[in-house]
Amino acid sequence: MNLIESITFPKCSPPLPATLTNIIKMAREGVAGSTYTYDRLKELKEFDESKIGCKGLADSGITTIPRIFHHPPETVPKMDRSAESPAASLAEIPVIDLSDLESPTRRRLVVDQVRLAASTWGFFQVVSHGISASVMERTSAAIKAFHEQPHQEKIKHYKRDEMNGFIYSTNNDLYRSKAANWHDHIQLWTGPTPPVASDIPDICRDEIIQWDREATKVADLVLELLAEGLGLDSKKFKEMGCTDCKALVGTCYPYCPEPERTMGIAAHSDGQVLTVLMTNQVAGLQVKHGDDWIDVKPCRGGLIINIGDLLQAISNGVYRSVEHRVFANYSRELRISVVMFFNLLNWREGDMMGPLPELLSQDSPAIYRDFTKQEYLDKFLSNGYDSKSLLDFIRI
Ligand SMILES: O=C(O)CCC(=O)C(=O)O
Numbered sequence: 001m002n003l004i005e006s007i008t009f010p011k012c013s014p015p016l017p018a019t020l021t022n023i024i025k026m027a028r029e030g031v032a033g034s035t036y037t038y039d040r041l042k043e044l045k046e047f048d049e050s051k052i053g054c055k056g057l058a059d060s061g062i063t064t065i066p067r068i069f070h071h072p073p074e075t076v077p078k079m080d081r082s083a084e085s086p087a088a089s090l091a092e093i094p095v096i097d098l099s100d101l102e103s104p105t106r107r108r109l110v111v112d113q114v115r116l117a118a119s120t121w122g123f124f125q126v127v128s129h130g131i132s133a134s135v136m137e138r139t140s141a142a143i144k145a146f147h148e149q150p151h152q153e154k155i156k157h158y159k160r161d162e163m164n165g166f167i168y169s170t171n172n173d174l175y176r177s178k179a180a181n182w183h184d185h186i187q188l189w190t191g192p193t194p195p196v197a198s199d200i201p202d203i204c205r206d207e208i209i210q211w212d213r214e215a216t217k218v219a220d221l222v223l224e225l226l227a228e229g230l231g232l233d234s235k236k237f238k239e240m241g242c243t244d245c246k247a248l249v250g251t252c253y254p255y256c257p258e259p260e261r262t263m264g265i266a267a268h269s270d271g272q273v274l275t276v277l278m279t280n281q282v283a284g285l286q287v288k289h290g291d292d293w294i295d296v297k298p299c300r301g302g303l304i305i306n307i308g309d310l311l312q313a314i315s316n317g318v319y320r321s322v323e324h325r326v327f328a329n330y331s332r333e334l335r336i337s338v339v340m341f342f343n344l345l346n347w348r349e350g351d352m353m354g355p356l357p358e359l360l361s362q363d364s365p366a367i368y369r370d371f372t373k374q375e376y377l378d379k380f381l382s383n384g385y386d387s388k389s390l391l392d393f394i395r396i
């Protein structure tokens with residue numbers, strides 16, 4: 001999910017560079033850049049206006065998926081439905097235990113583990129992070145319960161306005177991407193302005209409010225460890241406002257009858273600073289490691305952390321924002337993920353952002369140039385999920 005696109009929509013922001021003409025052109029262009037042989041925009045609109053979502057399509061008993069969801073075959077993992085996941089892999093993302101951090105010796109050890117994981121995998125799981133198993137279960141169950149409600153209930157919240165209040169929708173980038181993905185989601189900005197509780201439906205209100213609080217604590221702690229791993233003051237990222245601008249997304253990946261034709265979420269890197277992700281046990285998430293796609297096996301009670309593009313830039317490439325994707329769910333059980341994206345708040349229009357000067361020296365010169373907020377936003381708008389282009393664009 002690329003919430004950067006949403007960041008461009010606040011009422012005070014400059015006009016969108018992606019004009020309606022652009023959106024229509026993107027909607028009509030073929031997956032490989034050729035023109036579609038059908039009226040893609042019309043079919044996108046029909047799907048959008050029906051508000052049925054992917055879960056609604058799945059529940060209707062379809063056995064083939066609409067062509068707006070077809071991805072180029074070479075980008076879809078090969079399916080072996082008898083296996084746990086398309087290509088069961090041996091390597092696993094690191095698991096880091098966050099307990100006993102008051103002990104300086106242990107803290108140094110954990111800082112080293114976090115630095116190593118963030119600079120090689122860009123992804124890791126944390127356990128003993130302070131959120132109880134019952135809070136995790138309740139939150140996941142509440143998001144699931146929202147998605148399992150009848151159509152008539154859910155559509156009260158169906159919106160494409162990604163900036164205001166609680167939304168239920170499908171494919172944030174529906175009109176911008178070249179192929180739609182097989183998921184629906186709910187989304188809520190929880191910072192800098194706390195959400196209005198009455199905007200959140202009863203069925204998941206308390207859980208969302210609590211999850212925001214708890215996941216932010218974990219993000220703050222992980223950012224402290226990441227700062228220490230760079231030799232910075234532990235509060236550096238907190239002071240930069242790295243967890244003050246935040247959104248919670250509760251994604252539902254329903255059963256897909258043709259998983260070999262589409263994706264749950266296409267390959268992308270997260271554009272923000274940091275992501276905290278909780279998923280249920282249904283397989284789907286894969287992380288790029290070298291040339292391989294590695295399955296992420298969520299450990300019980302664990303949370304998945306990944307580095308976003310901005311942190312890669314700020315850390316002068318020490319920490320890595322890595323591509324990941326979710327294959328379409330072929331299990332009959334819903335795949336649920338609860339994602340919190342954290343981004344910089346104190347980055348004013350016109351201010352430059354870039355590798356932190358404290359990290360630069362003659363021996364480690366900047367590998368990225370400074371960039372403006374507008375450059376950052378423009379890159380996301382013009383490329384949708386292909387957020388890596390920002391890092392390519394600013395590379396010296
Ligand atoms: O659902 C997941 O496991 C990952 C979701 C994700 O990558 C995203 O929303 O950016």
Ligand SMILES: [Fe+2]
Binds near residue numbers: 268
């Ligand atoms: Fe992501």
